[in-house]
Amino acid sequence: MAATKELSVEDKLRAIYDLQLIDSRIDEIRNVRGELPLEVEDLEDEVAGLKSRSEKLKSELDVIEDQIKAKKNAIDEHKESIKKYTKQQDSVRNNREFNSLTKEVEFQELEIQLAEKQIREMKASIEYKKQVVAQSSEKLEEKQAHLDHKKSELDAIMAETSKEETYLTEKSKEYQGLIEDRLLTAYNRIRSSVRNGLAVVSIERGASAGSFFTIPPQTQVEIASRKKIITDEHSGRILVDSALADEEKQKMEKLFAAL
Template identity: 70%
Template structure:
């Protein structure tokens, strides 16, 4: 192909349209993947979040179990103290000593009562935590299976399309290098501003491709002459005539088939 500075308007239009066909093909491949990469990413984040939650819940469970153990030890210590104070009461010399020991015994009994109350509360908390842990494990297992399935889907699509996409990306870069900077800038600007990514379109039934606005016959003749680059006044897209479009489509389809 001729150098940029020597390219005719027709050559520029053909290169531009070829680039559009290549980029549209890349768009198609990426559309096949759709939202899958984002879905996989979201699922990975959710799985990590559930694992972190599970670790925290298990940590809380251990803390509560440890607290129960402490309370049981406290009860045993209190029982030993009660036994000791009860024995001491048998050898007191006056009522003051007896009453003092009675208060100690009463205090230890209250400690036992309070510890038993706490143990009951902790056991309720354990049951609640176990229920939440069970639900979280179930949710985690379900999300991990879903993630595995989605990753499998994505991997299959990537295997099918990775080679073609890479080849097309290289092809796109090569074509961009053949287009003058100003024209390439306009192409990219139009492409990014339209929903379907079509910056270069052929005339279809007297209108700009994908548009309902009829192009005047005089303008259609100018486009067909390929003497200057003409844009659609309504959409801003670069226009090419149907014959050129068909020729380039056939050429590029043959190239795509060999990728």
């Protein structure tokens, strides 16, 4: 930290403007990806949801199939009972026993009718669920294809930019180490509060870059003298003179070109 304190104001301005150029270059790289990482993440969640729903529907179909088998077995049992009660009617001793057996036969027949009705309803449910499964499978295929496409896009961009981003991120940390804590804190605060991430800007045509507010001539002279850190009273950005900015841009362009 002692070395940092020994830096002249001009050296501090060069270091923080270099840091801005590096961070802006990292911003550009990340902007190339745009919303792709979030799109991929959303698609992955959607595909997982569709797979889960499809599996749930298939599981429900299996349960209904088992229920139909159980109902068919119950029908067979009811039919056997009808045969048994009908046969018993041949050997009854009085009308009361005959009527009792008749009621048992009628009950079994009603149970068969109810089971057959439930089987029809379950078969209709199966047909409906099969349609839903088919639609879900089709949608899943579409989403999976879209996801694969977006992932390949992202992978291609990452392959092109990851090496450069990693290098520049390390360079950003290196330049941060040259800047005193108070100034670095101000830089980070300004960067996070402006949309384009520009915390340090140069003077262009009498105004800070990207601003319509002109800077008084006396202030411009002070900025060009590089004797103290001056901020724009309107935007709060740290200001550097155009000559220093051009020199640092040329230096950084060589650094970027070598990547």
